[in-house]
Amino acid sequence: MPNIEKKSFDALVVGGGIAGVESAINIANNGLKVLLVEKDLTIGGKMIMLSKVFPTLDCSACITTPKISEVDRHPNVTIMTNTEVLHIDKQDKHYFKAQIKEKARYVDVSNCTGCQLCEDACPVVVPDQYQYGMVGRKAAYIPFNIASPRVASIDIENCSLCGACEKACPTQCIDFTQEDKEYEIVVKSVVIATGFNLFDPLKIPRYSYGSAKNVITSMEMERHLAPTRPYNHVLRPGDGKMPDNIAYVLCTGSRDMTVGNPICSQICCMYSIKQAQLLMGALPMADVTIYYINIRSFGKGFEEFYEQAKGMGINFVKGKIGQIDELENGDLKVRYEDINQGKLVESKHDLVVLSVGAMANEDPKTMFKADTWKQDEFAFAQQKDLFYTPSLSSIDGVFLAGTTSGPMDIPDTILSSGAASMEAIRYIKQAKVEI
Amino acid sequence: MAKVDLKFGKKLKKFGAIDFNACYNCGTCTAVCALSDEKDSFPREMVRFSVTGLSEDVKGSLKPWLCYYCGECTTYCPQEAKPGELMMSLRRYATSRYDWTGLSGLLYKNLLAYIISFLLVIAGVIGAYLSDTFTTEEWFHYGHYFEMLAIVGVFLLILTPNIFRMWLYSVQSKKKGFKLKHYFSAFGELLVHMFTQKRTLKCDDDAKNKIWWFEHFILVFGYLALLFTTVVLDWFATEVPFIIYMGYVFSGIIFIVTFDFVIRRIRKRSEKSTFSHPSDWFFVIWLFLMGVSAFAVRLLVDTGLILDNFWVYLFHVIILVQWALIIVPFGKWTHFLYRSFAMYFDKVNKLNAA
Numbered sequence: 001m002p003n004i005e006k007k008s009f010d011a012l013v014v015g016g017g018i019a020g021v022e023s024a025i026n027i028a029n030n031g032l033k034v035l036l037v038e039k040d041l042t043i044g045g046k047m048i049m050l051s052k053v054f055p056t057l058d059c060s061a062c063i064t065t066p067k068i069s070e071v072d073r074h075p076n077v078t079i080m081t082n083t084e085v086l087h088i089d090k091q092d093k094h095y096f097k098a099q100i101k102e103k104a105r106y107v108d109v110s111n112c113t114g115c116q117l118c119e120d121a122c123p124v125v126v127p128d129q130y131q132y133g134m135v136g137r138k139a140a141y142i143p144f145n146i147a148s149p150r151v152a153s154i155d156i157e158n159c160s161l162c163g164a165c166e167k168a169c170p171t172q173c174i175d176f177t178q179e180d181k182e183y184e185i186v187v188k189s190v191v192i193a194t195g196f197n198l199f200d201p202l203k204i205p206r207y208s209y210g211s212a213k214n215v216i217t218s219m220e221m222e223r224h225l226a227p228t229r230p231y232n233h234v235l236r237p238g239d240g241k242m243p244d245n246i247a248y249v250l251c252t253g254s255r256d257m258t259v260g261n262p263i264c265s266q267i268c269c270m271y272s273i274k275q276a277q278l279l280m281g282a283l284p285m286a287d288v289t290i291y292y293i294n295i296r297s298f299g300k301g302f303e304e305f306y307e308q309a310k311g312m313g314i315n316f317v318k319g320k321i322g323q324i325d326e327l328e329n330g331d332l333k334v335r336y337e338d339i340n341q342g343k344l345v346e347s348k349h350d351l352v353v354l355s356v357g358a359m360a361n362e363d364p365k366t367m368f369k370a371d372t373w374k375q376d377e378f379a380f381a382q383q384k385d386l387f388y389t390p391s392l393s394s395i396d397g398v399f400l401a402g403t404t405s406g407p408m409d410i411p412d413t414i415l416s417s418g419a420a421s422m423e424a425i426r427y428i429k430q431a432k433v434e435i
Numbered sequence: 436m437a438k439v440d441l442k443f444g445k446k447l448k449k450f451g452a453i454d455f456n457a458c459y460n461c462g463t464c465t466a467v468c469a470l471s472d473e474k475d476s477f478p479r480e481m482v483r484f485s486v487t488g489l490s491e492d493v494k495g496s497l498k499p500w501l502c503y504y505c506g507e508c509t510t511y512c513p514q515e516a517k518p519g520e521l522m523m524s525l526r527r528y529a530t531s532r533y534d535w536t537g538l539s540g541l542l543y544k545n546l547l548a549y550i551i552s553f554l555l556v557i558a559g560v561i562g563a564y565l566s567d568t569f570t571t572e573e574w575f576h577y578g579h580y581f582e583m584l585a586i587v588g589v590f591l592l593i594l595t596p597n598i599f600r601m602w603l604y605s606v607q608s609k610k611k612g613f614k615l616k617h618y619f620s621a622f623g624e625l626l627v628h629m630f631t632q633k634r635t636l637k638c639d640d641d642a643k644n645k646i647w648w649f650e651h652f653i654l655v656f657g658y659l660a661l662l663f664t665t666v667v668l669d670w671f672a673t674e675v676p677f678i679i680y681m682g683y684v685f686s687g688i689i690f691i692v693t694f695d696f697v698i699r700r701i702r703k704r705s706e707k708s709t710f711s712h713p714s715d716w717f718f719v720i721w722l723f724l725m726g727v728s729a730f731a732v733r734l735l736v737d738t739g740l741i742l743d744n745f746w747v748y749l750f751h752v753i754i755l756v757q758w759a760l761i762i763v764p765f766g767k768w769t770h771f772l773y774r775s776f777a778m779y780f781d782k783v784n785k786l787n788a789a
Binding site for chain 1: 459460461462463464465466467468471472473476479480510511512513514515
């Protein structure tokens with residue numbers, strides 16, 4: 001990472017997903033200096049992992065990477081990955097002090113060429129978190145091919161310290177003496193773009209996720225369908241069989257008070273319909289059934305997208321799945337009430353996809369002084385005013401981009417980031433006048 | 436055309452229903468219900484009927500009785516609409532519709548009416564005692580006859596017509612024509628479910644549920660046995676040691692088990708004991724008091740202290756009369772009959788349909 005000699009910026013953007021990247025570009029394009037901090041090894045967030053986007057069916061990676069590339073090369077943007085924000089303290093009206101910690105990567109990033117020779121040399125194999133454990137990766141690794149920065153990193157927890165990577169590296173950039181570094185920086189405004197977490201389906205044991213091999217989450221299905229997918233095909237994880245009867249369980253962890261999340265996640269209906277359409281392409285002989293409570297296709301072009309899915313022969317069944325049981329051959333028995341018939345039905349599928357909801361990421365709460373950062377009742381960021389100032393947080397000078405303030409889809413995230421960065425620019429310019 | 440009747444929902448709240456309007460119609464309750472099957476799918480349908488006010492459909496349905504309140508629907512309902520408690524209140528509602536006298540409905544909906552009727556019984560018994568119409572000897576004697584008379588009377592005048600009405604609503608109105616052989620071949624259902632309550636065991640295989648079933652099973656057995664011992668074998672007056680001993684055991688079973696049932700409701704130990712309607716309290720507490728007071732009376736008889744402690748006998752009589760004239764015909768006691776007849780009628784309906 002570039003040494004931050006210059007420790008003062010106009011804006012600190014927390015989170016390098018699509019919301020953070022979009023906000024950083026907007027602010028930087030106005031001639032202001034931005035520090036973009038990402039806790040993961042690469043920027044790109046969840047969007048870069050997706051297969052395609054609804055309702056246009058554009059390749060997600062293909063529309064994310066130009067933005068990533070733009071922010072990466074932007075002269076006004078400094079990016080720090082593998083870095084956590086510890087505290088952000090408001091000093092006075094237009095002035096924040098932030099404590100950030102850059103975690104040791106054990107690779108000298110400025111010299112790494114991304115040649116992957118260390119990966120070849122490393123003898124340790126662990127499940128690849130970027131492919132949701134479907135394949136393995138080495139302990140010395142580049143997260144994925146379109147990662148940014150596309151440089152190696154040592155997973156020190158799993159590393160056997162054999163030194164093979166050190167010997168293999170042609171630029172001698174592997175450095176086991178690296179330590180975590182803390183910096184104190186000064187900024188005029190903050191944009192929070194920490195995004196959301198996916199619902200953990202282990203919280204619903206009735207759905208057998210984790211115990212039944214062929215019950216997967218929608219994010220795992222995204223990886224099966226993405227151009228950079230691990231198997232180059234859609235295969236069910238239990239035995240590698242090509243599935244031909246796939247079920248989607250909508251509202252897994254959304255609109256469900258028993259798991260503490262009574263609200264709609266806004267994205268699951270549409271991403272499930274999108275995946276179903278992609279599956280019709282990937283597996284032309286497969287039956288796809290979507291079990292839903294209500295289909296919420298409220299955005300521009302969404303209803304048409306839903307109608308298109310029905311036209312393609314995707315089976316929509318009104319009724320929430322109550323129970324999923326694994327059968328001996330790995331198939332799954334799902335139990336539900338067909339609401340339109342008023343009858344309890346048990347049906348069999350060979351792959352079940354849980355359309356998991358969006359939960360609040362509570363990271364920002366720990367960054368600010370107690371009681372200054374306000375959350376709504378679902379732990380998303382409290383907006384100062386939902387209607388007039390949706391991108392203002394409870395702290396003056398801290399702005400909200402994307403799903404920090406609530407579940408939303410990608411088009412809405414881009415809009416929200418636009419609003420947040422505009423508010424930030426206004427705030428910074430005002431500060432320049434006042435100081 | 437069916438009309439939406441919002442008043443019905445308000446009415447059901449008086450029968451103990453809560454929050455069912457929160458239902459968003461997802462069917463999770465039906466899907467997690469271990470007793471639901473393709474032919475009899477509930478409770479969502481019943482929630483729908485309740486929300487839209489289809490009271491006639493509720494009246495004619497046996498599904499409230501096919502539910503044994505495992506509680507999983509309430510546990511997993513994503514809207515916390517408590518479908519299990521709705522089913523419970525629909526059983527109370529159905530009871531009130533079967534009852535030709537209308538008194539069940541009055542008592543279920545109105546706690547004050549319940550209390551007044553109980554006070555009237557107390558006044559009646561104490562009044563009869565103070566009027567010196569009967570000698571102590573006669574009190575024992577007539578207490579026994581009263582019991583016999585009450586059983587026969589309540590059965591002939593109240594319960595039999597009510598079961599007939601239940602049949603009319605849930606079987607006869609569904610299917611024209613009458614096939615006697617279906618009634619014969621399904622008759623086993625009635626006896627099996629009346630005396631074993633084995634459907635409870637289908638709930639799920641968790642140990643708590645099995646313990647509940649066992650306690651309930653021996654309670655039913657103890658209750659019927661005590662009834663037989665007191666009414667037919669004249670327990671309070673008998674000299675046969677074996678009968679005396681049996682009576683102690685059966686009344687003991689009743690008050691020990693019902694004590695535990697009261698504790699369950701106080702501690703809200705499972706979904707089914709979380710919400711308690713006044714009629715639930717009266718049922719378990721009166722059964723407990725009956726067991727205790729019967730035990731005490733016989734103990735006093737055996738120790739020769741009964742004449743000095745005659746109030747104990749009077750207390751027992753009060754409990755007994757309240758039980759026989761209020762709780763049995765119009766209260767929760769009727770579930771003993773309706774549950775087993777519902778299983779019977781459901782089987783008949785299925786045979787009729789086949």
